[in-house]
Amino acid sequence: xxxxxxxxxxxxxxxxxxxxxxxxxxxxxxxxxxxxxxxxxxxxxxxxxxxxxxxxxxxxxxxxxxxxxxxxxxxxxxxxxxxxxxxxxxxxxxxxxxxxxxxxxxxxxxxxxxxxxxxxxxxxxxxxxxxxxxxxxxxxxxxxxxxxxxxxxxxxxxxxxxxxxxxxxxxxxxxxxxxxxxxxxxxxxxxxxxxxxxxxx
Numbered sequence: 460x461x462x463x464x465x466x467x468x469x470x471x472x473x474x475x476x477x478x479x480x481x482x483x484x485x486x487x488x489x490x491x492x493x494x495x496x497x498x499x500x501x502x503x504x505x506x507x508x509x510x511x512x513x514x515x516x517x518x519x520x521x522x523x524x525x526x527x528x529x530x531x532x533x534x535x536x537x538x539x540x541x542x543x544x545x546x547x548x549x550x551x552x553x554x555x556x557x558x559x560x561x562x563x564x565x566x567x568x569x570x571x572x573x574x575x576x577x578x579x580x581x582x583x584x585x586x587x588x589x590x591x592x593x594x595x596x597x598x599x600x601x602x603x604x605x606x607x608x609x610x611x612x613x614x615x616x617x618x619x620x621x622x623x624x625x626x627x628x629x630x631x632x633x634x635x636x637x638x639x640x641x642x643x644x645x646x647x648x649x650x651x652x653x654x655x656x657x658x659x660x
Contacts, residue, residue, distance in 0.1 A: 474515065544606070544650065
Protein backbone atom coordinates (compact mmCIF):
# COMPACT_ATOMS: atom_id res chain seq x y z
CA UNK A 460 0.00 0.00 0.00
CA UNK A 461 1.36 3.44 -0.97
CA UNK A 462 2.43 5.72 1.87
CA UNK A 463 0.89 9.18 2.34
CA UNK A 464 4.11 10.75 1.04
CA UNK A 465 4.06 8.62 -2.11
CA UNK A 466 0.37 9.44 -2.56
CA UNK A 467 1.09 13.19 -2.31
CA UNK A 468 4.06 12.91 -4.70
CA UNK A 469 1.86 11.10 -7.21
CA UNK A 470 -0.87 13.71 -6.86
CA UNK A 471 1.64 16.50 -7.42
CA UNK A 472 3.02 14.74 -10.49
CA UNK A 473 -0.46 14.36 -11.96
CA UNK A 474 -1.33 18.01 -11.31
CA UNK A 475 1.97 19.29 -12.74
CA UNK A 476 1.48 17.13 -15.84
CA UNK A 477 -2.11 18.29 -16.30
CA UNK A 478 -1.12 21.93 -15.81
CA UNK A 479 1.57 21.66 -18.51
CA UNK A 480 -0.83 19.95 -20.93
CA UNK A 481 -3.63 22.46 -20.25
CA UNK A 482 -1.21 25.33 -20.87
CA UNK A 483 -0.04 23.81 -24.15
CA UNK A 484 -3.29 22.48 -25.64
CA UNK A 485 -6.14 24.03 -23.64
CA UNK A 486 -8.31 22.25 -21.08
CA UNK A 487 -10.98 21.12 -23.54
CA UNK A 488 -8.47 19.36 -25.81
CA UNK A 489 -6.68 17.37 -23.11
CA UNK A 490 -8.03 13.91 -22.25
CA UNK A 491 -7.58 11.93 -19.07
CA UNK A 492 -5.81 9.28 -21.16
CA UNK A 493 -3.33 11.93 -22.31
CA UNK A 494 -2.69 13.04 -18.71
CA UNK A 495 -2.07 9.45 -17.58
CA UNK A 496 0.20 8.64 -20.52
CA UNK A 497 2.26 11.83 -20.17
CA UNK A 498 2.59 11.30 -16.40
CA UNK A 499 3.73 7.72 -17.02
CA UNK A 500 0.98 6.09 -14.97
CA UNK A 501 -1.95 3.80 -15.70
CA UNK A 502 -5.40 5.22 -16.27
CA UNK A 503 -6.72 3.25 -13.30
CA UNK A 504 -4.17 4.96 -11.06
CA UNK A 505 -5.16 8.36 -12.42
CA UNK A 506 -8.89 7.76 -11.94
CA UNK A 507 -8.39 6.53 -8.37
CA UNK A 508 -6.61 9.80 -7.55
CA UNK A 509 -8.68 12.14 -9.75
CA UNK A 510 -11.95 10.60 -10.98
CA UNK A 511 -12.53 13.33 -13.59
CA UNK A 512 -10.87 16.19 -15.43
CA UNK A 513 -13.05 18.60 -13.48
CA UNK A 514 -11.53 17.27 -10.24
CA UNK A 515 -8.04 17.97 -11.62
CA UNK A 516 -9.12 21.49 -12.60
CA UNK A 517 -10.67 22.06 -9.18
CA UNK A 518 -7.49 20.91 -7.39
CA UNK A 519 -5.33 23.15 -9.57
CA UNK A 520 -7.63 26.10 -8.89
CA UNK A 521 -7.47 25.50 -5.14
CA UNK A 522 -3.68 25.81 -5.31
CA UNK A 523 -3.99 29.01 -7.34
CA UNK A 524 -6.47 30.42 -4.83
CA UNK A 525 -4.02 29.73 -2.01
CA UNK A 526 -1.35 31.74 -3.87
CA UNK A 527 -3.86 34.49 -4.59
CA UNK A 528 -4.76 34.76 -0.90
CA UNK A 529 -1.09 35.16 -0.04
CA UNK A 530 -0.71 37.92 -2.64
CA UNK A 531 -3.80 39.62 -1.24
CA UNK A 532 -2.38 39.40 2.25
CA UNK A 533 0.87 40.99 1.05
CA UNK A 534 -1.11 43.81 -0.55
CA UNK A 535 -3.13 44.49 2.60
CA UNK A 536 0.05 44.54 4.69
CA UNK A 537 1.63 47.15 2.42
CA UNK A 538 -1.36 49.38 1.58
CA UNK A 539 -2.13 50.92 4.95
CA UNK A 540 -1.79 54.47 3.61
CA UNK A 541 -4.54 54.00 1.02
CA UNK A 542 -8.19 54.76 1.81
CA UNK A 543 -10.46 51.88 2.79
CA UNK A 544 -12.55 52.47 -0.34
CA UNK A 545 -9.49 52.07 -2.56
CA UNK A 546 -8.33 48.98 -0.70
CA UNK A 547 -11.70 47.20 -0.99
CA UNK A 548 -11.96 48.24 -4.63
CA UNK A 549 -8.49 46.79 -5.27
CA UNK A 550 -9.34 43.54 -3.48
CA UNK A 551 -12.54 42.97 -5.46
CA UNK A 552 -10.93 43.95 -8.77
CA UNK A 553 -8.07 41.52 -8.19
CA UNK A 554 -10.55 38.79 -7.27
CA UNK A 555 -12.60 39.22 -10.45
CA UNK A 556 -9.49 39.36 -12.65
CA UNK A 557 -8.19 36.23 -10.88
CA UNK A 558 -11.36 34.31 -11.73
CA UNK A 559 -11.18 35.60 -15.29
CA UNK A 560 -7.81 33.87 -15.83
CA UNK A 561 -9.47 30.47 -15.46
CA UNK A 562 -12.67 30.77 -17.49
CA UNK A 563 -11.97 27.66 -19.56
CA UNK A 564 -11.36 25.66 -16.39
CA UNK A 565 -14.53 27.04 -14.83
CA UNK A 566 -16.55 25.87 -17.83
CA UNK A 567 -15.28 22.32 -17.27
CA UNK A 568 -16.05 22.43 -13.54
CA UNK A 569 -19.49 23.97 -14.01
CA UNK A 570 -20.42 21.48 -16.75
CA UNK A 571 -19.98 18.60 -14.28
CA UNK A 572 -21.76 20.27 -11.38
CA UNK A 573 -18.63 20.21 -9.20
CA UNK A 574 -19.11 23.88 -8.30
CA UNK A 575 -22.77 23.25 -7.59
CA UNK A 576 -21.80 20.50 -5.14
CA UNK A 577 -19.78 22.96 -3.09
CA UNK A 578 -22.22 25.87 -3.20
CA UNK A 579 -23.74 25.10 0.19
CA UNK A 580 -20.27 25.06 1.72
CA UNK A 581 -19.27 28.43 0.26
CA UNK A 582 -19.56 30.40 3.47
CA UNK A 583 -17.43 27.86 5.33
CA UNK A 584 -14.51 27.48 2.93
CA UNK A 585 -11.20 29.18 3.85
CA UNK A 586 -10.92 31.59 0.86
CA UNK A 587 -14.43 32.97 1.44
CA UNK A 588 -13.89 33.23 5.19
CA UNK A 589 -10.56 35.00 4.68
CA UNK A 590 -12.03 37.48 2.20
CA UNK A 591 -15.10 38.15 4.34
CA UNK A 592 -13.05 38.82 7.46
CA UNK A 593 -10.66 41.17 5.64
CA UNK A 594 -13.54 43.18 4.16
CA UNK A 595 -15.38 43.26 7.50
CA UNK A 596 -12.28 44.62 9.22
CA UNK A 597 -11.81 47.30 6.56
CA UNK A 598 -15.49 48.33 6.75
CA UNK A 599 -15.30 48.60 10.55
CA UNK A 600 -12.18 50.75 10.19
CA UNK A 601 -13.98 53.02 7.70
CA UNK A 602 -17.00 53.27 10.03
CA UNK A 603 -14.77 54.34 12.92
CA UNK A 604 -13.36 57.12 10.74
CA UNK A 605 -16.82 58.27 9.61
CA UNK A 606 -16.17 57.29 5.98
CA UNK A 607 -18.90 54.66 5.75
CA UNK A 608 -22.62 55.12 5.21
CA UNK A 609 -24.83 53.52 7.91
CA UNK A 610 -24.69 49.72 7.49
CA UNK A 611 -23.87 46.46 9.21
CA UNK A 612 -20.22 45.56 8.33
CA UNK A 613 -20.86 41.86 9.03
CA UNK A 614 -23.84 41.65 6.68
CA UNK A 615 -22.20 43.79 4.00
CA UNK A 616 -18.93 41.82 4.10
CA UNK A 617 -20.84 38.58 3.45
CA UNK A 618 -22.63 40.06 0.45
CA UNK A 619 -19.51 41.68 -1.00
CA UNK A 620 -17.55 38.45 -0.70
CA UNK A 621 -20.22 36.26 -2.27
CA UNK A 622 -21.35 38.45 -5.17
CA UNK A 623 -18.42 38.05 -7.62
CA UNK A 624 -19.19 34.36 -8.23
CA UNK A 625 -17.23 32.51 -10.87
CA UNK A 626 -20.33 31.39 -12.78
CA UNK A 627 -21.69 34.95 -12.89
CA UNK A 628 -18.36 36.29 -14.17
CA UNK A 629 -18.42 33.58 -16.82
CA UNK A 630 -21.97 34.55 -17.78
CA UNK A 631 -21.06 38.25 -18.02
CA UNK A 632 -18.04 37.44 -20.21
CA UNK A 633 -20.33 35.47 -22.51
CA UNK A 634 -22.56 38.58 -22.67
CA UNK A 635 -19.59 40.53 -24.05
CA UNK A 636 -18.18 42.31 -21.00
CA UNK A 637 -14.42 42.30 -20.52
CA UNK A 638 -12.99 41.29 -17.15
CA UNK A 639 -11.95 44.90 -16.56
CA UNK A 640 -15.49 46.14 -17.29
CA UNK A 641 -17.00 43.56 -14.96
CA UNK A 642 -14.61 44.57 -12.16
CA UNK A 643 -15.25 48.29 -12.69
CA UNK A 644 -19.04 47.94 -12.83
CA UNK A 645 -19.05 45.64 -9.80
CA UNK A 646 -17.05 48.16 -7.76
CA UNK A 647 -19.15 51.07 -8.96
CA UNK A 648 -22.37 49.28 -7.98
CA UNK A 649 -21.37 47.54 -4.75
CA UNK A 650 -18.24 49.19 -3.35
CA UNK A 651 -18.24 52.89 -4.21
CA UNK A 652 -21.82 53.32 -3.01
CA UNK A 653 -20.85 52.28 0.54
CA UNK A 654 -18.78 55.37 1.25
CA UNK A 655 -19.73 58.90 2.23
CA UNK A 656 -16.92 60.57 0.28
CA UNK A 657 -16.01 58.94 -3.03
CA UNK A 658 -13.50 61.58 -4.13
CA UNK A 659 -10.59 59.40 -2.95
CA UNK A 660 -11.73 56.36 -4.93
